[in-house]
Amino acid sequence: MDEFDKKLFDMAKNEDVYTPAGLNARVREALDGLPARGAGLGRTARVALCALAAATVLAGTALAAFSAGGFRSVELWRGRDGDDSSWYGVKGGDYRYIPVEELSDAVRKIARDNPVADTTRDFKGKNWSAAQELSGVTLPANDFLDGLEIGASYLTVSANKNGPTRLRFWQGTDGLWLTVSADAYTELMSxxxxxxxxxxxxxxxxxxxxxxxxxxxxxxxxxxxxxxxDDGLGERTPGTERCLAELMVGGFKYHIRVEVDGVNVKTGDEALETLHRVLDAFE
Amino acid sequence: MKADSAEFERIVTEYAPNMYRAALAVTGSEAAAEDAVGEAVLRAWRKLGSLRDITSARAWLTKIAVNCARAQLKRGREISMEELTAEPAAPEQDRSMELRDAVARLAPDRRAVVALYYYEGFSTREIAGMLGVSPGTVKSRLWRAREDLRTLLEG
Incomplete structure (x- = not known):
C-alpha cells in the first residue's frame, strides 16, 4: 500500500458521512411495504399512480398555462404473492389493503385528503423527481431532445402565447413518464x-x-x-417493462405506471393487462 | 437461507448506513442514495434465498445497494436548463475537497469500486464477486480511480 492509498483509506475513514434522518424513514417504509413471503413470490407488479390537479390540460392550444393546479404524488403498490391477495399502500407509511375495484375511490380520497399547493416549477417528491418545468419558452421537441441521452431528465416547456409544446417527458427516479400535447398525441395514437x-x-x-x-x-x-x-445483483437481465397510462377523470389527471420485473412477451402482456384492469376501475 | 422477517429487518436496519454510504459514493446524491437503499431493501427481500450465510449479510446488502445505485445513475438525474446549456467545467484541483466530492466526479464504474474498497473495506476479490466482474477488472478500475483521485485531490 503506497502513501496515497493510505491517504485514501484515512480520508474515507475520517469522512463525516452524513446519514440523513430520512434514511431511517425510507428503510422503515421499505420494510413496512414488503410483500408477504410465500410460494410463487418472485415478481411484483407495482402500480404507481400520480394525481395531478384539475387545471392541467392536454389539448393543443389550451396548454397556454400549465397551471394553477397543484401536484401531489402518491404511490400505490400492488404486490402479487401468487395467492390473489393484492395490497396497496400509500407512500408515507400508511399502507393498507385496497382491492383494485376500489382503487378509484382510494385515489379520490387521497386527492381529497391531501390538498395540493400551487404548482411549483420544481416539484420533487420522495422517490420521485420531475424535470424542472419552465414556462415562457417554446422549443420544438426534436431540437430539445437532440444530443440528450436517455438517462437525462428532459425539461418540459410550457406553452406560451407562441404555441403549445409538442412533448413533455419526465424522467423520474424509477420510471419514464410521457405526456403529450394534442398534436403529438395524434401521432402517438397511431x-x-x-x-x-x-x-x-x-x-x-x-x-x-x-x-x-x-x-x-x-x-x-x-x-x-x-x-x-441490472437486476440489483449484478446480473444482466432484460430491462423492466413498464406500461404507463394517462387519463383524465373528474377533473383530475392520473398517471399510472405498472412495472414488472423481468421481460418476456408474457410478462409484458401481463403488465399491460394489469394496467387495463386498473384503468377499468376508474369511473 | 431461511430467515424470517424479523431477522431480515434486523440486518437491514443494522447495515442500512453501510448501504447508504456505498450508494452515496456511487450516486453522489443523498436523495438518489436513499432511493437506492429503499429499492435495495425490496430486492434483497425478494432474493433472500440467495443469502447463504448470515455473516455475509453486510456484503450481500451492500452489493445490492451498489447495484441499485448504479441503476439509479443509468436512469438519469434531474437537470436544470442552466446545466443543460452550460459549457462543461474544466477539471480543477481543490485541495480542500473531500473524498466524497472527488469520488462523485469519477466515472460510475470507478465510483462503485472506490466505495466498496475504501469506504467499506472489501477486498478486490470480494468486490469482483459483488459486481460480477473479474478481480483483474476491479484492480484496473481501482488503478484508474486512484489516478483520477490523485489529480483531483493533489493536482
Missing part, C-alpha cells in the same frame, strides 16, 4: 414507434396506444421496453 422520431437512446422503445375503459374513458397508454439492465 401506435407509431416513436423511438427514432424522438431520439431515444439505443435499446429503448416506446409503443403508444389508446385504451378505452369499460366506462368509455380514453386513456393514453405507453409500453416502455428498455434494453438490458
Amino acid at each position: 401506435g407509431v414507434d416513436i423511438h427514432d422520431s424522438y431520439g431515444f437512446d439505443g435499446d429503448t422503445e416506446l409503443y403508444a396506444g389508446e385504451y378505452k375503459t369499460e366506462k368509455g374513458l380514453s386513456a393514453l397508454t405507453v409500453q416502455l421496453k428498455p434494453g438490458e439492465s
Whole structure:
C-alpha cells in the first residue's frame, strides 16, 4: 500500500458521512411495504399512480398555462404473492389493503385528503423527481431532445402565447413518464414507434396506444421496453417493462405506471393487462 | 437461507448506513442514495434465498445497494436548463475537497469500486464477486480511480 492509498483509506475513514434522518424513514417504509413471503413470490407488479390537479390540460392550444393546479404524488403498490391477495399502500407509511375495484375511490380520497399547493416549477417528491418545468419558452421537441441521452431528465416547456409544446417527458427516479400535447398525441395514437422520431437512446422503445375503459374513458397508454439492465445483483437481465397510462377523470389527471420485473412477451402482456384492469376501475 | 422477517429487518436496519454510504459514493446524491437503499431493501427481500450465510449479510446488502445505485445513475438525474446549456467545467484541483466530492466526479464504474474498497473495506476479490466482474477488472478500475483521485485531490 503506497502513501496515497493510505491517504485514501484515512480520508474515507475520517469522512463525516452524513446519514440523513430520512434514511431511517425510507428503510422503515421499505420494510413496512414488503410483500408477504410465500410460494410463487418472485415478481411484483407495482402500480404507481400520480394525481395531478384539475387545471392541467392536454389539448393543443389550451396548454397556454400549465397551471394553477397543484401536484401531489402518491404511490400505490400492488404486490402479487401468487395467492390473489393484492395490497396497496400509500407512500408515507400508511399502507393498507385496497382491492383494485376500489382503487378509484382510494385515489379520490387521497386527492381529497391531501390538498395540493400551487404548482411549483420544481416539484420533487420522495422517490420521485420531475424535470424542472419552465414556462415562457417554446422549443420544438426534436431540437430539445437532440444530443440528450436517455438517462437525462428532459425539461418540459410550457406553452406560451407562441404555441403549445409538442412533448413533455419526465424522467423520474424509477420510471419514464410521457405526456403529450394534442398534436403529438395524434401521432402517438397511431401506435407509431416513436423511438427514432424522438431520439431515444439505443435499446429503448416506446409503443403508444389508446385504451378505452369499460366506462368509455380514453386513456393514453405507453409500453416502455428498455434494453438490458441490472437486476440489483449484478446480473444482466432484460430491462423492466413498464406500461404507463394517462387519463383524465373528474377533473383530475392520473398517471399510472405498472412495472414488472423481468421481460418476456408474457410478462409484458401481463403488465399491460394489469394496467387495463386498473384503468377499468376508474369511473 | 431461511430467515424470517424479523431477522431480515434486523440486518437491514443494522447495515442500512453501510448501504447508504456505498450508494452515496456511487450516486453522489443523498436523495438518489436513499432511493437506492429503499429499492435495495425490496430486492434483497425478494432474493433472500440467495443469502447463504448470515455473516455475509453486510456484503450481500451492500452489493445490492451498489447495484441499485448504479441503476439509479443509468436512469438519469434531474437537470436544470442552466446545466443543460452550460459549457462543461474544466477539471480543477481543490485541495480542500473531500473524498466524497472527488469520488462523485469519477466515472460510475470507478465510483462503485472506490466505495466498496475504501469506504467499506472489501477486498478486490470480494468486490469482483459483488459486481460480477473479474478481480483483474476491479484492480484496473481501482488503478484508474486512484489516478483520477490523485489529480483531483493533489493536482
